[in-house]
Amino acid sequence: MDIKVSISGKMVEKWFHDLQQRPVLAVAVSSLWLLVIGWIAFGWNLGNVGLIDETEPLFAEASRQMLLTGDWITPFFNGVTRFDKPALIYWCQAIAYSIMGVNEWAARTPSVLSAMGVTVLAFYTVQWYFTQKDELEQVTNLPRRYLTAAVAAALMVLNPEMIVWGRTGVSDMLLTGCIGSTLLCFFLGYAQNKRAIVIANWQFPNQWYLASYVLIAGAILTKGPVGIVLPGLIMIAFALYVGKFWQIWREMRPILGMVIVLVLSLPWYILVTWRNGWNFINAFFVYHNIERFTEVVNGHSAPWYFYFLVVLLGFAPYAVYIPASLVKLKLWQRSYWLKQERSQHLGLFVSLWFLGVFGFFTVSVTKLPSYVLPLMPAAAILVALSWSDIFPISQNPTPTHLASLRISGWINVAFITFISIALFNLPQIVGPDPAAPKLYAEMEKSGILKYGGIIWLIIALISSILILTHRYRQIIIINLVGFTAFIAISLMPAILIMDQQRQLPLRELSALIVELKQPNEELIMVGFKKPTVTFYTKQNVNYIKFSQAALKYIQNPGFSKTKLSLLMLIEQEKFPEMKLQPDTYKSLATKGAYHLIRISLPRVNKDKLNPS
Known part of the structure; x- marks a missing residue:
């Protein structure tokens, strides 16, 4: 040797x-x-x-x-x-x-x-x-x-x-x-x-x-x-x-x-x-x-x-x-x-x-x-x-440095083993994502979490062998190689899936808004604030936090005198809280967790909706 x-x-x-x-x-x-x-x-x-x-x-x-x-x-x-x-x-x-x-x-x-x-x-x-x-x-x-x-x-x-x-x-x-x-x-x-x-x-x-x-x-x-x-x-x-x-x-x-x-x-x-x-x-x-x-x-x-x-x-x-x-x-x-x-x-x-x-x-x-x-x-x-x-x-390292490398090396093995276990159980640890309900299902379907966990288990095993055989100088290189493999096999695909589940629906709705928006028609976003819509539509968005506030806003009689309609972007699960009558709005699109509708302001005021 x-x-x-x-x-x-x-x-x-x-x-x-x-x-x-x-x-x-x-x-x-x-x-x-x-x-x-x-x-x-x-x-x-x-x-x-x-x-x-x-x-x-x-x-x-x-x-x-x-x-x-x-x-x-x-x-x-x-x-x-x-x-x-x-x-x-x-x-x-x-x-x-x-x-x-x-x-x-x-x-x-x-x-x-x-x-x-x-x-x-x-x-x-x-x-x-x-x-x-x-x-x-x-x-x-x-x-x-x-x-x-x-x-x-x-x-x-x-x-x-x-x-x-x-x-x-x-x-x-x-x-x-x-x-x-x-x-x-x-x-x-x-x-x-x-x-x-x-x-x-x-x-x-x-x-x-x-x-x-x-x-x-x-x-x-x-x-x-x-x-x-x-x-x-x-x-x-x-x-x-x-x-x-x-x-x-x-x-x-x-x-x-x-x-x-x-x-x-x-x-x-x-x-x-x-x-x-x-x-x-x-x-x-x-x-x-x-x-x-x-x-x-x-x-x-x-x-x-x-x-x-x-x-x-x-x-x-x-x-x-x-x-x-x-x-x-x-x-x-x-x-x-x-x-x-x-x-x-x-x-x-x-x-x-x-x-x-x-x-x-x-x-x-x-x-x-x-x-x-x-x-x-x-x-x-x-x-x-x-x-x-x-x-x-x-x-070769000095005895003191050798002992330090050995101790740190075993801590390193324990830590990356913990990372591996966490990746195998990530959906349970993090919990559901309301903005992307299918996110973790898609990740599990693709296998990227499992692959990531396997990568770090392999790195932990190799590092253990290196420590036991006193080949310390390769440990940091193995960590870098493992992280690079993790990027290629697990992290990068995960980023793309997260983008598809969380951000792509908003980009698609933004493109639709640009296509369908009528002159002098306002865009409001109810219950959440996603600034990407402002960027991708290239127009101002009226962010309204609560459903009641949004109802009061669109029921303003003076508002309907100047505008015939407005576009509303709202989460699907929050939409029933608006209690809009079917004849007051038209559903334009649903993407991911989000719902885009066009509201007829004269009809809203005519029906005299009660805020929820």
């Missing part, structure tokens, strides 16, 4: 050595790897799945309105100002529309590019870090250098959290791209500034610091104050830990940097405030920033341990290696880190990055799964670094 490992190790090292001798080939292979994993995670069937209610169409439609009206300052949805998020995501989507047309691909392109941008930068950062490590150790460990970077990139994109938000046209991935890239650029600027250089105050010691300020401006234009507060806190914590706060302060040229940030981000805030006044200030700064941090907004409360579960499931199945990765770095040994070269502080930096984001949003009162998305790049690098010691084929 040792002879085989030695031979295979030499072959791998020779291959990487040949790759290193051909820089163009090295770049080509790296680019191909990044493109393949990026396409699997974000590009595959991206445009074949309709917009997903309720958040994604809010962004997509506001961006379409921006392109249509030419108003690039104030976002609108359904005829009402939308101040949930700043303008950058709308600008990006509107630009994508102008290039690619108004479609799902274009709406999601900013998220895809953001995810791939931070992944590429992380790949470069990890590869650069090990290049510097090789120089310090006076070795040439090419397998460690390239394999760790490749694994870090794969871990970053092949996890549920990144896949969900990287394929969704909302602002969360754009924010993650900006914040993640800001922090990586900051680290590269810090690590590459090895000695003091006398330069003018209006110059940066390297361009990485400049890039970090530009990206902070992008984060502010994506989400608001958190775009500078969150990365700023992480940078400050890192600078204080390494005892170089004032040195880094001088290097970063903070006054010049803040000028750049303000010049890039402030004009839109000034213009939107000038145009909308207190409405914008109250909606954006007070409600969507201050109150979200200090109070429960929109019912999004959760217990203090909420983000432990989010990270465990969102970074599955690799999250079980995070505790061991943090322990391996020994953050409590500050004296050790102070002796290290700047370039060797990557592990320390991503640890503070991970803990900073996790702690910041744990303190926040309003909690959502997407809030901790900016820590996923740090988690990926953190776990990849912990495996880097055993990627050289000819080397």
Whole structure:
């Protein structure tokens, strides 16, 4: 066995050595790897799945309105100002529309590019870090250098959290791209500034610091104050830990940097405030920033341990290696880190990055799964670094690291076994979906839940064999291979079935509305709010929450004097609550759980219906 490992190790090292001798080939292979994993995670069937209610169409439609009206300052949805998020995501989507047309691909392109941008930068950062490590150790460990970077990139994109938000046209991935890239650029600027250089105050010691300020401006234009507060806190914590706060302060040229940030981000805030006044200030700064941090907004409360579960499931199945990765770095040994070269502080930096984001949003009162998305790049690098010691084929881990890998490996086996069992029993765990009654029946009919469960059982079995035979270096690769197989065989078909059952009926009804709607005929939606209808019909929709309110609305005598009819979209099971007489309406179509009818307003008022 040792002879085989030695031979295979030499072959791998020779291959990487040949790759290193051909820089163009090295770049080509790296680019191909990044493109393949990026396409699997974000590009595959991206445009074949309709917009997903309720958040994604809010962004997509506001961006379409921006392109249509030419108003690039104030976002609108359904005829009402939308101040949930700043303008950058709308600008990006509107630009994508102008290039690619108004479609799902274009709406999601900013998220895809953001995810791939931070992944590429992380790949470069990890590869650069090990290049510097090789120089310090006076070795040439090419397998460690390239394999760790490749694994870090794969871990970053092949996890549920990144896949969900990287394929969704909302602002969360754009924010993650900006914040993640800001922090990586900051680290590269810090690590590459090895000695003091006398330069003018209006110059940066390297361009990485400049890039970090530009990206902070992008984060502010994506989400608001958190775009500078969150990365700023992480940078400050890192600078204080390494005892170089004032040195880094001088290097970063903070006054010049803040000028750049303000010049890039402030004009839109000034213009939107000038145009909308207190409405914008109250909606954006007070409600969507201050109150979200200090109070429960929109019912999004959760217990203090909420983000432990989010990270465990969102970074599955690799999250079980995070505790061991943090322990391996020994953050409590500050004296050790102070002796290290700047370039060797990557592990320390991503640890503070991970803990900073996790702690910041744990303190926040309003909690959502997407809030901790900016820590996923740090988690990926953190776990990849912990495996880097055993990627050289000819080397073995230390006894301490070996014990850590064994314990984490068995936890990994238990966790993916749990995932497998959960997939076999998913319909019973989740319960029925009123908006798609046939969803789980279709999934069970297709067998994708069973296939997904089998995949993870196989991965658990293989991982167990690897642990028992002490072949630890293959475990993380098996996890990645298993997750890729899960995407191809189970997850992607499940996404398509969910789209067919939940969203396709609304798209079909929207197309019918566009075809049948008469001039001056209003469209109302009763009992639920599905913004995709606004996007796909390209017209405003009157959302009415309760049946009684809808009855009072259509019974208004003055209403029938100006309009002869209106279109109503309502859930089938809610329709009897309207108690409409047969001669007052005409059923136009029924799709999925939804019913489209045309109501004759004069007849409704003539019959004097009583509200339910």
